Each structure stands twice: as C-alpha cells, then as structure tokens.
Amino acid sequence: MIQLRSANDRGHANFGWLNSYHSFSFGSYFDPQHMGFSHLRVINDDTVSPSAGFETHGHKDMEILSLVLQGTIAHKDSTGNVETLPAGEYQLMSAGKGIYHSEFNASKNETLKFLQIWIQPNHLGGEPGYQQKAFGEEEGLTDIITPDGQNGTLAIKQDMRLHQLILSEQTQLTWQVDLKRRYYIHLIEGELSLNDDTTMTAGDGAKIQSLEAINFTKLSQSRCKALLFDLI
Template identity: 75%
Template sequence: MITIRHAQDRGHANFGWLDSHHTFSFGSYYDPKHMGFSDLRVINDDSVTPGAGFETHGHKDMEILSLVLQGTIAHKDSAGNIKELPAGEYQLMSAGKGIYHSEFNASKTDRLKFLQIWIQPNQLGGQPGYQQKEFSQAQGFTTIITPDGKDGTLHIKQNMQLIQLILEDQQQATWQADSNRHYYVHVIEGELSLGDGITVKPGDGAKIENVSEINVERLSEKRVKALLFDLV
C-alpha cells in the first residue's frame, strides 16, 4: 500500500529569515493525521536567508539529520564541534541526554536550503554524538545510515536505515523490502514513478507498507534524487 503526501499539502511557516515546509506536525503547524511515520518524526524543508539562522537551542533524546541541498551550514554545539556542512554531505547529531547547538547560513549573499530530519531513538540518554560524511553520488541505492555503522555508514540509535537514491543515466531501480517493515520516500529532485500509475515530484513523500519490493523509475531526462527510509 502506498499513501502519497503531496508537497503542496505540507505545513508552511515563513518568518522572513526562514521559509519552511513541514511534512509532519512541527512548531505551530499541527495536524493529528500527520504526526510522523513509524520512528520518522520530522522532515522540514528549510530555506534560510544569507547570514541568518537558528540561534543556540537545545535538544534531548532525538537523532537529528541534516542534508544541505544548496549552500553551507555553519554548525556549533556544546560538545565542542565547530563545523561547516556543505551541500551534499550528511550530518547526524545524536542529542542523547542533552545538547545545545546553533545552525547558520555560512554565506552573506546566497540562500541556504537544507532538509532537517528527526528520528526518535530506541535508546534514551547517553552522551551526545556528532557524525558528518560525504557519500558517493553513484547511481541507484546508496546506504547512508544504519544501526551499527557498517561499511562506513553513519550509525543511529534506532532500528532503521536511510538510503540515498540517484537515477541519472540509469532509468530504474528495485529495493528488496520486508513486508513487515515500513518505508518512506522523500523526493528531493526529479520525477519518480513508484508503479501502479503513482508519480512523486520534489517535496512529495510516500508511505509504503506491506510490500516485498519497491520499484522506482525516472520519468524524465532530469536526474532523480530521493531518500528512502527503512523503518520498523
């Protein structure tokens, strides 16, 4: 079963310096029908004006993933990490028993666009953690996050995986699924078919349940980039 969440139906908040679209309930946007999916709690599609950003604020017991789509994030946290996160790299911060951090647009001239994603952990407390890595832009599926950090992936406190999908020259790909697990696709760029006449575009999401495989197909000449969440 596939349930589509269209980009135009997401929550929206505009504070001038920040323009954000919320796949799930967040901040002042509340919809009891969209509170998350399995342990996936937040997908915020954020656009930040030059030099602006999120002042120092706290998190606890949450796995927080950032993926920059355009520009660079200037990151600073209470664990002593002072980093820059450029477009294409993945950052995973484990809040653990508590951490404070700030995120700013590192540019004084260009907008910053990034995805902020929250995963609810299956282990509470513990020391905060920070990981950052650039992954291959290879065609097909590339595993980014796993529970144990195998094969150079980022490790997360949850029984889930994050998989990057890129289709450029390649037209189709298939992910072998487990019918007992839940899957969520978020499209970043391009137009993608999920079969049975179902099409998803940038900003769209799809809940996928009770399937043994996920078949995807690029529908135009434009490159497709998407995220596939493999959840309990």
Template identity: 65%
Template structure:
C-alpha cells in the same frame, strides 16, 4: 499500500529569514493525522536567508539528520563541534542526554536550503555524538545511515536505515521490501515513478506499508534524487 503526501499538502511557516515546509506536525503546524511515521518524526524542508539561522537551542533524546541541498550550514554545539556542512553532505547529531547547538547560513549572500530530519531513538540518554560525511552522487541506491554504522555509514540509535537514491534517465532500481516494515520516500529533485503507478515530484513524500517490492524508475530527461527510509 502507498499513501502520497504531496508537497503542497505540507505545513508551511514563513518567518522572513526562514521559509519552512513541514511534512509532519511541527511548531505552530499541527495536524493529528500527520504526527510522524514509525520512528520518523520530522522532515522539514528549510530555506534560510544569508547571514541568518537558528540561534543556540537544546535537544535531548533525538537523532537529528541534516542534508544540505544548496549552500552551506555553519554548525556549532556544546560538545565542542564547530563544523561546516556543504551541499550534498550528511550530518547526524545524536542529542543523547542533552546538547545545545546553533545552525546558521554560512554565507552572507547565498541562500541555504537543507532538510532537517528527526528520528526518535530506541535508547534514551547517553553521551551526545556528532557525525558528518559525504557519500557522493553515485547513481543507484547508497546506504547513508544504519543502526551499527556498517560499511562506513553513519550510526544511528534506532532500527532503521536511510538510503540515497539517484537515478539517471531510464534507470530503475528494485528494493526487496519486508511487509512487516514500513518505508518512506522523500523526493528531493526531479520526478520518480514508484511501483509503476505512483509519481513523486520534488517535495512529495510516500508512506509505504505491506509491500513486497519497491520499484524505483526515472523516465524523465533529468536525473532524480530522493531519500528512502526503511523503518521498523
């Protein structure tokens, strides 16, 4: 079963400096039918004006993934990490027993766009940690996040995986799914055809349950980019 969440069905908040679309309930946006999906709790599609950002604030017991789609993030946290996250790189901050951080647009003239993703962990407390890595733009399916950090992926405290999907015109990828698990696709760029009859455009999402196979196809002229979650 595939349930599509169209981009224009998401929650929306505009504070001037921040323009954000919420796939699931977040902040002042509340929808009891969209509180998350398995351990996936937040996908916020954020646009941040130059010289602005999120002031220092705290998190605990949450795995927070960021992916920049335009511009650069200036990150600083209470664990001593002072980093810049450029377009295309992935960041995974494990809040553990508690961490404070700030995220600002690193530019004084260019807009920042990024996805903010929250995953509920399967282990509470512990020391916070920070990971950041570029995985390139190779065509196909690239593992990004796994429970054990295998094969150079980022390690997360949950039984889940995050994969990057990039397809050029005419490309098809097939995923052997487990009917006992759930999957979520968030479309970032271009158009993706899922299992021959579901079309996803930029900002769309798809909740997938009880499927044996996921067929991902690009029949458009431009390349397509998405992220795929494999969830318990």
C-alpha cells in the same frame, strides 16, 4: 500500499529569514493525520536567508539529521564541534541526554537550502554524538545510515536504515523489501513513479507498507534524487 504525501499539502511557516515546509506536524503546524511515520518524526524543507540561522537552542533524546541541498551550514554545539556542512554532506547529531547547538547560513550572499530530519531513538539518555560525512552521488541506492555504522555508514540509535536513491543514466530500479517493515520516501528532485501507479514530484513523500518490492522509474529528463527510510 502506497500513500502519497503531496508537497503542496505540507505545513508551511515563513519568518522572513526562514521559509520552511513541514512533512509532519511541527511548531505551530499541527495535523493529527501527519504526526510522523514509525520513528520518523520530522522532515522540514528549510530555506534560510544569507547570514541568518537558528540561534543556540537545545535538544534531548532525538537523532537529528541534516542534508544540505544548496549552500553551507555553519554549525556549533556544546560538545565542542565547530563545523561547516557543505551541499551534499550528511550530518547526524545524537542529542542524547542533552545538547545545545546553533546553525547558520555560512554565506553573506547566497541562500541556504537543507533538509532537517528528526528520528526518535530506541533508548534515551547517553552522551551526545556528532557524525558528518559525504557519500557521493553514485547511481542507484547508497547506504547512508545503519544501526551499527557498518561499511562506513553513519550510526544511529534506532532500528532503521537510510538510503540515498539517485537515478540519472539509469531509468529503473527494483528493490526487494521486507513485508514486516515500513518505508518512507522523500523526493528531493526530479519526477519519480512508484510501482507504475504513484507519481512523485520534488517535495513529495510516500508511506509504503505491505509490499514485496518497490519499482522506481525516473519520469523526468533530469535525474531523480530521493531519501529512502527503512523503518520498523
């Protein structure tokens, strides 16, 4: 079963300096039908004005993933990390027993666009952690996150995996999946068909359950880029 989550149906908040679209309930946006999917709790598609950003604030017991789509994030946190996160790089912050951080658009002239993603951990407390890495733009599926950080991936406190999907020269890709697990796809750019019966455009999401395989077909002339979450 594939259940489409249209980009046009997402929650929306505009504070002037921040324009944000919520795939799941977040902040003042509440929809009991969209409270998350498995341990995937938040996907916010954020656009931040030049020099603006999120002042120092706290998190606890949450795995927080950021992927910059355009521009650069200036990051500071209470464990001593002072980093910049450019477009294409992934940042995974484990809040653990508690962490404070700030995120700002590092540019005085250009807009920042990034995805903010929250995953609930499978155990609470512990020391906060910080990871950051670029994985390139290879064709096909690239492993980004695993529970044990195998093969240079980012390690997360949950039984889940994240894959980056890129179809550029290649128009189709079929992936065999586990019937006992659930999957969520967030399309970042392009136009994509799932199993020849569900069409996705940029910003759309799709919940997938009880299928033996997913057939990805690129419909746009330009490339497709998506995140594929493998969840329990």
